[in-house]
Amino acid sequence: MSRAGGVRGGTRRSRLESRRQQRRQRYGRFISWTAIGALIPGSGLIAGGRRRIGTFLVVVFTLSILALLATVVLVPNRRLISYGGDRQMLLVVGSTLAIAALVWLIVALATHRVLEPDGLPPGKRLGGALVVVLVTSLIVGPLSVAANNAFTQRDLIGAIAGGDSHTTPDIANVSDPWADIPQLNLLLLGSDAGDGREGVRPDTLIVASIDTQTGDTTMISVPRNLQGFPFPDESPLVQHYPSGFRGEGDQGEWMINATYRNVPALHPDVFEGIGNPGADATKWAVEGALGIDLDYFVMVNLEGFQAIVDALGGVTLDVPRDIPVGNKEIPGTGRCTQARRYIQAGEGQHLNGADALWFARSRCGSDDYDRMARQQCVLGAIVDEVDPRTVLTKYQELASATRDIIQTDVPEDLFPALIELALEVQGGTLESLTLDREFFNSMGASAANPDYDQLHTRIGEILAPSEDDDDSPDDTTTSAGSSEDDPADDTEAGAPREHETDDASDTPASGDVPETPDNGVTEDEQSTDDDSGAEEEHDPDQPVETDEVC
Missing domain, CATH: 3.30.420.590 (Nucleotidyltransferase; domain 5)
Structure with missing residues (x-):
């Protein structure tokens, strides 16, 4: 009896260990496919047995990626960038991105729900939810930001675009x-x-x-x-x-x-x-x-x-001489009041918006034509600072300053x-x-x-x-x-x-x-x-x- 009882006990432990191993495998499979499903809409649903809807979503996702790649390859870069000035196109792009972000999030949540094993303890359920949030944010976050930027750009164009004028030319063909x-x-x-x-x-x-x-x-x-x-x-x-x-x-x-x-x-x-x-x-x-x-x-x-300069993180330029800050001309004397401080002369000086404005506009100790040259230098420095990475990371700040x-x-x-x-x-x-x-x-x-x-x-x-x-x-x-x-x-x-x-x-x-x-x-x-x-x-x-x- 004792030998038989020992065998039965060993068998029970073996079955329990096997069940725990299966649960761990199911949980690992759940986590893995939840992450994959959040990255590739529909793939997780296929793994969860919802093959029809899952296959449809995978096909739509694949065709969308191919269409995007074809657009980038076939449409000239200048034309793509010019769409940033088309309010109708910006509305379409912004709406499409916003809808895509929403659908992506819903599919990710549905995938998590389909794949989640029954009887998971609260801690593991929370782990699965965190995986969905973290992985989905890698996609939904950028899509949401891009959609917001598209709508901001559309509003910006509408805000600064011209009204009626006596002096603008009549354009017969807007496309050319x-x-x-x-x-x-x-x-x-x-x-x-x-x-x-x-x-x-x-x-x-x-x-x-x-x-x-x-x-x-x-x-x-x-x-x-x-x-x-x-x-x-x-x-x-x-x-x-x-x-x-x-x-x-x-x-x-x-x-x-x-x-x-x-x-x-x-x-x-x-x-x-x-x-x-x-x-x-x-x-x-x-x-x-x-x-x-x-x-x-x-x-x-x-x-x-100066708000534009600050939004760009400042500008770097060569300062030919000490430029006074905070002073003004004393009328009728040809002299200036005491400067609060000076922008120090030197090559490669990094100026914030306020200093860049003083550098461009200060006239004490020089004349208007010297100032004109300095203003041109500031404009050139601004152009140097405007690169795609800066525009993308600081777009909202730049757009807000530009609108004003x-x-x-x-x-x-x-x-x-x-x-x-x-x-x-x-x-x-x-x-x-x-x-x-x-x-x-x-x-x-x-x-x-x-x-x-x-x-x-x-x-x-x-x-x-x-x-x-x-x-x-x-x-x-x-x-x-x-x-x-x-x-x-x-x-x-x-x-x-x-x-x-x-x-x-x-x-x-x-x-x-x-x-x-x-x-x-x-x-x-x-x-x-x-x-x-x-x-x-x-x-x-x-x-x-x-x-x-x-």
């Missing part, structure tokens, strides 16, 4: 908008709107003329103190200013940067129903001053631009083509010219009050298409930054001011308007302070390379 526009002329404006300031004055005025076939771009920085400029013949403002934009009172109110605020206020009937009257007026002003047609404008709030600081009259259905053109610009040549004192002196004129007929001829020569693309100049941009002559740039952010003059000499009581002054800096001081201007001699009416400035 550049067929009738071989040269796209954009007006880039930097506004100084802020607390304590009356209205908006775009003291940065840059014309970007883009060859729509090659992406080659010429950027022309326009002084903000131009006066007496004509309006183009097609503008209704010609009848109000047949002899150019001039009038009584403070001459600062008749400078080209005052057009944005003053002209719509003086002639509201001309701009009734227009989305951005100030921008339309400024486009007409720059068209008349340079003798060219402008297609669209893009305006950036310069105070808010950018305005344009580009219609929303043109954004895909404009994004594609921007990619062409990156691969094309980039050159720039500042309409500075030397430029106007080379024509025997002054910077503030040039001979506009002569200026029209010179700009036409600069922007004329080359007869042979191979002979196009190698020069790249020098003043892509701006031509702002902003008197408030020497003040702390948000500081009030009466009007946009450099100093008392910039707004004469009558007669000819003088050239843009140097803030009282003497010739000797200028030669020592303006390190970036100490480059080799160049033709004043021709572009120079960016590297010579930055």
Whole structure:
């Protein structure tokens, strides 16, 4: 009996061990197929006996992956990226991704439920649930983020896209908008709107003329103190200013940067129903001053631009000399208040948004044209920081900053083509010219009050298409930054001011308007302070390379 009892006991233990081993195998199989099913929708259902629905999901998943790969391989990258400007496509993509994420999660949970063995203790059930959550998050998380980014991008385009305008071209074929526009002329404006300031004055005025076939771009920085400029013949403002934009009172109110605020206020009937009257007026002003047609404008709030830099994690650039931070000009003295601190000179300096703004706008101890060069360097540094990884990881922050600081009259259905053109610009040549004192002196004129007929001829020569693309100049941009002559740039952010003059000499009581002054800096001081201007001699009416400035 004892031997028989021992045999029976051993058999019982063996059966119990076998059952435990089977339970462990079932649990291991449950965990494994739960994880696989969360990664490949339908595979876990097939393993759980739901072959019909499982096979259907696996086939749909496989076809979707093949379709995605075919799209990436067959559709040019530029076209794929341009879809980021198509609001309808963004709606489709965002909705598809959101639905895919939801379905993926439901399938993963259903797979877990089908595969889960009966009678699992609470601890093991929790383990299975954690596997579902962790594995599914690897897929559903990125899908959800991508869907959210698509909807954010769609909303962003809707927020900044232009409204009605007198000055935008009629596009006959949106799918090929550049067929009738071989040269796209954009007006880039930097506004100084802020607390304590009356209205908006775009003291940065840059014309970007883009060859729509090659992406080659010429950027022309326009002084903000131009006066007496004509309006183009097609503008209704010609009848109000047949002899150019001039009038009584403070001459600062008749400078080209005052057009944005003053002209719509003086002639509201001309701009009734227009989305951005100030921008339309400024486009007409720059068209008349340079003798060219402008297609669209893009305006950036310069105070808010630091949010873009911060969203990018800062910018890295070479600082040619110590740049003061937090000081301002003392009117009528040619001197500046004590700086709070300095951005130290040196190569490869990493600046946050606030320092980058001071670097771009500080004018104490230098002049406006030195500042223009620094602004271009900042823009170049921003372009260097914008890479796909940065955009993907900080997209929401970038989009939020962009929504707050950018305005344009580009219609929303043109954004895909404009994004594609921007990619062409990156691969094309980039050159720039500042309409500075030397430029106007080379024509025997002054910077503030040039001979506009002569200026029209010179700009036409600069922007004329080359007869042979191979002979196009190698020069790249020098003043892509701006031509702002902003008197408030020497003040702390948000500081009030009466009007946009450099100093008392910039707004004469009558007669000819003088050239843009140097803030009282003497010739000797200028030669020592303006390190970036100490480059080799160049033709004043021709572009120079960016590297010579930055």
